[in-house]
Amino acid sequence: MKHLFIVNPTAGGSDKTADVRWRVDRAFRNRTDSYEIYVTKAPMDAAEYIRQAAESDERLRVYACGGDGTFNECVCGAAGLANVAVCPFPTGTGNDFCRMFGDEADLFRDLDALINGTEHSIDLIDCNGRYCANICSVGIDARIGTEVHKYSKIPLIGGATGYVVSAAVNVFKGINRPMRVQCGSHHDAGEKALVCACNGRFYGGGFNPSLNARPDDGILDIYIVRKVGLLTLARLIGQYAAGKADKFPKYITHLRGDEVSIEFEEDNVINLDGEAMYAKTVRMKLIPRALNLIVPAGMRFFDTP
Numbered sequence: 001m002k003h004l005f006i007v008n009p010t011a012g013g014s015d016k017t018a019d020v021r022w023r024v025d026r027a028f029r030n031r032t033d034s035y036e037i038y039v040t041k042a043p044m045d046a047a048e049y050i051r052q053a054a055e056s057d058e059r060l061r062v063y064a065c066g067g068d069g070t071f072n073e074c075v076c077g078a079a080g081l082a083n084v085a086v087c088p089f090p091t092g093t094g095n096d097f098c099r100m101f102g103d104e105a106d107l108f109r110d111l112d113a114l115i116n117g118t119e120h121s122i123d124l125i126d127c128n129g130r131y132c133a134n135i136c137s138v139g140i141d142a143r144i145g146t147e148v149h150k151y152s153k154i155p156l157i158g159g160a161t162g163y164v165v166s167a168a169v170n171v172f173k174g175i176n177r178p179m180r181v182q183c184g185s186h187h188d189a190g191e192k193a194l195v196c197a198c199n200g201r202f203y204g205g206g207f208n209p210s211l212n213a214r215p216d217d218g219i220l221d222i223y224i225v226r227k228v229g230l231l232t233l234a235r236l237i238g239q240y241a242a243g244k245a246d247k248f249p250k251y252i253t254h255l256r257g258d259e260v261s262i263e264f265e266e267d268n269v270i271n272l273d274g275e276a277m278y279a280k281t282v283r284m285k286l287i288p289r290a291l292n293l294i295v296p297a298g299m300r301f302f303d304t305p
Contacts, residue, residue: 001033001034001058001059001060001061002033002034002035002036002053002058002059002060002061003028003033003034003035003036003060003061003063003115004035004036004038004050004053004060004061004062004063005020005024005035005036005037005038005062005063005065005089006038006040006046006049006050006062006063006064006065006066006070006073006074007020007037007038007039007040007065007066007091008040008046008064008065008066008067008069008070008073008091009039009040011065011066011067011069011070011091012066012067012091016065016091017037017039019091020037020065020089020091021037023111024037024111027111027112027115028115031115036053040070040073043073044073044076045073046064046070046073046074046077047073047074047076047077048077049077050062050074050077050078050084050086051077051081054077054078054081054083054084057083058083059083060083060084060085061084061085061086061087061115061294062074062077062078062084062085062086062087063086063087063088063089063114063294064086064087064088064089065089065091066090066091067090067091067095067274068088068095068096068097068134068273068274068275069273069274069275070088071086071088071097071133071273072131072132072133072272072273072274072275074086075124075131075132075133075273075291076130076131078291078292079124079131079287079290079291080290080291081292082292084292085119085292085293085294086291086292086293086294087108087114087117087293087294087295087296088108089108089109089111089114090108090109095108096134096135096200096202096203096204096205096206096273096274097133097134097200097202097273099201099202099206099208100134100200100201100202100213100215100301101299101301102301104296104298104299104300104301107296107297107298107299108296110296112297113296113297113298113299114294114296114297116297117294117295117296117297117299118294118295118297119292119293119294119295120216120292120293120295120302121216121289121290121291121292121293122199122215122216122289122290122291122293123199123215123216123217123218123286123287123288123289123290123291124199124286124287124290124291125197125199125220125272125284125285125286125287126283126284126285126286126287127270127272127277127282127283127284127285128270128277128279128281128282128283130272130277131272131287131290131291132199132272132273132284133199133200133215133273133291134198134199134200134202134203134215134273135196135197135198135199135200135201135202135203135209135271135273136196136197136199136270136271136272136273136284137194137195137196137197137203137270137271138179138194138195138262138264138268138269138270138271138282139177139179139192139193139194139195139196139225139268140170140171140175140176140193140194140233141194141196141203141204141207141271142194142268142269142270142271142276143170143173143269144163144166144167144170144204145166145203145204145271145274145276146269146271146276147166147169147170148163148166150166163204163205171230171233175193175227175228175229175230175233176191176192176193176227176228177191177192177264177265177268178190178191178192178264178265179191179192179195179262179263179264180262180263181195181224181260181261181262182260182261182262183222183224183255183257183259183260183261184255184257184259186253186255188224188253190226190227191226191227192224192225192226192227193225193226193227193228193233194223194224194225195222195223195224195225195260195262196209196222196223196225197220197221197222197260197284198210198213198220198221198222198223199213199215199220199286200213200215201213203271203273203274206241207240207241208241208242208243209221209223209240209241209243209245210223210243211243214305215293216289216302217305218258218286218288219256219257219258219286220256220257220258220259220260220284220286221254221255221256222254222255222256222257222260223240223245223252223253223254223255224252224253224255225240225251225252226251226252226253228251232251236248236251236252240252258285258286259283259284259285259286260283260284261281261282261283261284262281262282262284263280263281263282264279264280264281264282265280266280267279267280268280268282270282
């Protein structure tokens with residue numbers, strides 16, 4: 001078995017390569033398995049490198065050293081490969097995938113627990129040909145999340161304030177967009193605030209629309225937020241973020257299915273695990289058991305359905 005550590009030197013705003021290298025070298029000093037540390041050079045570089053490394057058919061374990069974006073790239077590289085397993089090893093700022101595991105989330109920061117972990121196959125979302133392990137969305141939430149980094153880099157703003165500024169700017173530009181949404185027998189056309197498909201539970205730095213979503217149950221929790229004004233959005237947003245969307249059926253439709261399609265009048269941003277892509281037509285489809293996830297030793301999340 002080979003262990004491959006994919007390091008994103010830009011994750012978290014500072015280069016953690018030296019720290020990762022020290023921790024990995026230390027963890028393997030008494031182990032016989034081979035390992036490699038690869039520092040990414042460009043977006044989606046990780047996915048291509050993993051695909052090439054997997055061609056030997058040797059058992060390969062991949063550790064995404066960064067944030068949710070780094071993990072997403074590694075997921076895209078490992079998807080559908082039986083000899084590859086992947087997990088996050090958080091060194092970035094956004095680690096929403098890990099939040100799903102509650103009190104056990106910090107086990108993903110325990111390198112020995114990861115190296116000695118087991119493997120469990122999970123579902124993925126295929127969105128227009130790119131994979132997503134956690135949450136995929138379109139609408140006001142995706143627009144805010146896409147632009148937050150632009151404002152976070154401005155002196156005296158930074159951090160969480162960047163979300164506030166991005167939210168204010170995008171709300172000013174308009175909350176709703178015309179969409180045609182189809183999910184199974186559900187057809188809905190008109191202005192919408194957002195559509196969110198949950199394979200996992202958290203996104204956007206802590207929003208938790210689905211309290212019960214699991215990445216191995218073969219189903220997506222899908223939320224469609226109808227046209228709302230500023231005051232209604234302000235009243236709903238905290239409840240939506242806390243997993244209480246079902247309290248507001250007048251504004252939020254909650255569906256469960258394995259596919260949702262959205263059509264826009266023009267290109268719109270799509271959020272995939274915190275990464276952005278753009279399209280006029282969006283198809284989010286669940287792919288069952290498409291990824292082998294490394295489960296840290298001692299984690300009990302998958303022990304019960």
